[in-house]
Amino acid sequence: AQKITQTQPGMFVQEKEAVTLDCTYDTSDPSYGLFWYKQPSSGEMIFLIYQGSYDQQNATEGRYSLNFQKARKSANLVISASQLGDSAMYFCAMRGEETSGSRLTFGEGTQLTVNP
Amino acid sequence: EPEVTQTPSHQVTQMGQEVILRCVPISNHLYFYWYRQILGQKVEFLVSFYNNEISEKSEIFDDQFSVERPDGSNFTLKIRSTKLEDSAMYFCASRLSLALGTDTQYFGPGTRLTVL
Numbered sequence: 504a505q506k507i508t509q510t511q512p513g514m515f516v517q518e519k520e521a522v523t524l525d526c527t528y529d530t531s532d533p534s535y536g537l538f539w540y541k542q543p544s545s546g547e548m549i550f551l552i553y554q555g556s557y558d559q560q561n562a563t564e565g566r567y568s569l570n571f572q573k574a575r576k577s578a579n580l581v582i583s584a585s586q587l588g589d590s591a592m593y594f595c596a597m598r599g600e601e602t603s604g605s606r607l608t609f610g611e612g613t614q615l616t617v618n619p
Numbered sequence: 620e621p622e623v624t625q626t627p628s629h630q631v632t633q634m635g636q637e638v639i640l641r642c643v644p645i646s647n648h649l650y651f652y653w654y655r656q657i658l659g660q661k662v663e664f665l666v667s668f669y670n671n672e673i674s675e676k677s678e679i680f681d682d683q684f685s686v687e688r689p690d691g692s693n694f695t696l697k698i699r700s701t702k703l704e705d706s707a708m709y710f711c712a713s714r715l716s717l718a719l720g721t722d723t724q725y726f727g728p729g730t731r732l733t734v735l
Contacts (some may be wrong), residue, residue, distance in 0.1 A: 511636060536722060537688075538723065544722055546708055546728070546731070547726065547727075548662070548710060548712075548723060548726035548729070548730040549726075550723055550724075550726070554724055560735075563664070572721060575714075594661070594662060596662075598722065601672075605650060605667055605674070605675065605722070606652070606664040606666070606667060606675060606677070607652075607654075607662075607664065607712075609661045609662040610661065611660075611661050615704050
């Protein structure tokens with residue numbers, strides 16, 4: 504079974520600054536995938552970034568990067584140059600190998616507020 | 620850009636009534652999912668569907684729930700006799716394949732179900 508822990512229920516950041524959202528995970532699968540999704544107040548789930556457990560480099564997508572530390576079982580999301588539109592709930596999720604099923608397991612989420 | 624669509628966006632029903640939530644996954648995707656999110660809580664997996672059958676289901680997905688792919692495009696979730704605790708946002712998701720690296724699940728905008 505997989506478990507995702509997001510220990511920051513809420514985070515605040517000033518516009519144009521960088522922010523790190525924490526995510527730790529637990530799994531017994533030797534290979535797995537880690538995901539971050541953004542959920543604005545309108546409710547939809549927007550895929551942001553993906554990191555495979557065997558990827559040698561940290562994933563990046565525009566202003567989003569994933570600080571993947573496999574030994575620590577952490578997959579923190581870094582948002583650079585925060586914008587007001589980044590204010591939303593952010594969920595970390597993972598899936599294990601096919602034999603463990605393909606479901607995503609989500610964390611509790613972190614509510615990010617970007618202040619002007 | 621192709622996207623997952625869901626209808627209706629909001630459904631209000633009386634306790635004990637049947638509801639059908641509809642989804643159109645991305646056209647070349649092979650794997651389909653339903654998740655739910657009770658207000659203020661994390662996203663929970665309900666069921667996955669592949670090759671016209673359920674491949675995995677959670678303990679939430681009891682006999683009151685069923686899924687169907689009635690034609691080549693739609694994917695439906697039926698709740699036979701709704702309960703108050705079924706009130707939640709229901710998300711449909713689809714993915715292209717299971718191979719790690721191409722296995723991102725893309726979510727629809729959700730259907731908010733309110734059971735009175």
